[in-house]
Amino acid sequence: MSWELLGFAALFGLVLMATPGPANLSLMAVSASVGFQRARLYLFGIWVGGFLVTALVGLGVGALLQAQPLLYGGLQLVGFGYIAWLAWRLAHLDGSHGTTHTEPSFWAGAALHPLNPKAYVMNVTAFASFIAPGMAYDAQAVFLGITLGLIMIVCTTTWALGGEMLRHWLTQARYARVVRQVLAVAMVASVAIPMLLV
Numbered sequence: 001m002s003w004e005l006l007g008f009a010a011l012f013g014l015v016l017m018a019t020p021g022p023a024n025l026s027l028m029a030v031s032a033s034v035g036f037q038r039a040r041l042y043l044f045g046i047w048v049g050g051f052l053v054t055a056l057v058g059l060g061v062g063a064l065l066q067a068q069p070l071l072y073g074g075l076q077l078v079g080f081g082y083i084a085w086l087a088w089r090l091a092h093l094d095g096s097h098g099t100t101h102t103e104p105s106f107w108a109g110a111a112l113h114p115l116n117p118k119a120y121v122m123n124v125t126a127f128a129s130f131i132a133p134g135m136a137y138d139a140q141a142v143f144l145g146i147t148l149g150l151i152m153i154v155c156t157t158t159w160a161l162g163g164e165m166l167r168h169w170l171t172q173a174r175y176a177r178v179v180r181q182v183l184a185v186a187m188v189a190s191v192a193i194p195m196l197l198v
Contacts, residue, residue: 002132005130005132006130006143006144006147008130009126009129009130009144009147009148010147010151012125012126012129012130013126013147013148013151013152014151014155016122017122017148017151017152017155017156018155018158020186020190021116021118021187021190022083022086022087022112022116022118022187022190022191023046023050023109023112023113023116023156023159024155024156024159025159025183025184025186025187025190026042026086026087026090026104026112026183026187027039027042027043027046027156027159027160027163028159028160028162028163028166028183029090029091029093029163029179029180029183029184029187030042030090030093030103030104030160030163031159031160031161031162031163031164031166031167032163032164032166032167032176032179032180032183033090033093033103033163033167033176033180034093034103035164035167036160036161036163036164038103039103039160039163041103041105041106041109042103042104042105042106042108042109043109043156043157043160044106044109045104045105045106045107045108045109045110045111045112046109046110046112046113046156047109047149047152047153047156048106048109048110049109049110049111049112049113049114049119050113050119050149050152050156051145051149051152052110052113052114053113053114053116053119053120053123054123054145054148054149055145056114057120057123057124057127058123058127058141058144058145061120063124065120065124066124072117072120075115075117075120076117076195078115079115079116079117079191080188080191080192080195082111082112082115083112083115083116083187083188083191084188086104086108086112086187087184087185087187087188088184089104090104090180090183090184090187091180091181091183091184091185092180093180116191117191117195118190118191118194123148126144126148127141127144130144131144166179
């Protein structure tokens with residue numbers, strides 16, 4: 001893989017990972033509700049789940065999903081259900097330590113990307129577009145995976161820090177609740193709309 005191709009892959013990853021999606025929107029909602037410090041375990045889980053999807057696609061699971069539409073459809077339905085459930089939890093998160101609604105766990109974050117069909121589509125597209133034919137696949141896949149992973153870390157952390165900044169402006173519970181609910185609806189829409197269009 002040439003440096004030029006890797007640069008284009010990085011640009012591709014940045015454009016897709018910096019935009020609103022379930023991981024970014026949920027991180028913003030969690031950080032806006034409970035602060036960046038309490039959202040860190042969820043953030044780390046999202047990183048682990050993102051790396052897992054990239055590794056799985058690099059190892060061929062993406063090709064399997066493309067070849068098995070029923071399997072992919074099942075992943076879409078389960079993933080949509082999980083994202084809708086997580087959005088509901090985020091919409092009802094209030095940020096105080098004494099409530100029954102606590103911030104999502106490391107494991108909730110780790111499950112997000114593996115259950116999000118968009119994560120597979122993005123990774124399959126990256127591997128299909130930026131792996132040069134005629135060169136050793138393994139080395140290219142590792143460089144591409146590391147590049148996409150680093151971009152994911154930067155983008156998701158930025159969204160989480162954005163939520164922390166919102167937290168300081170949302171001192172009234174009523175406004176914070178509206179922001180959480182808007183982010184939760186956007187999170188579900190970011191998965192539902194592409195599902196309906198395909």
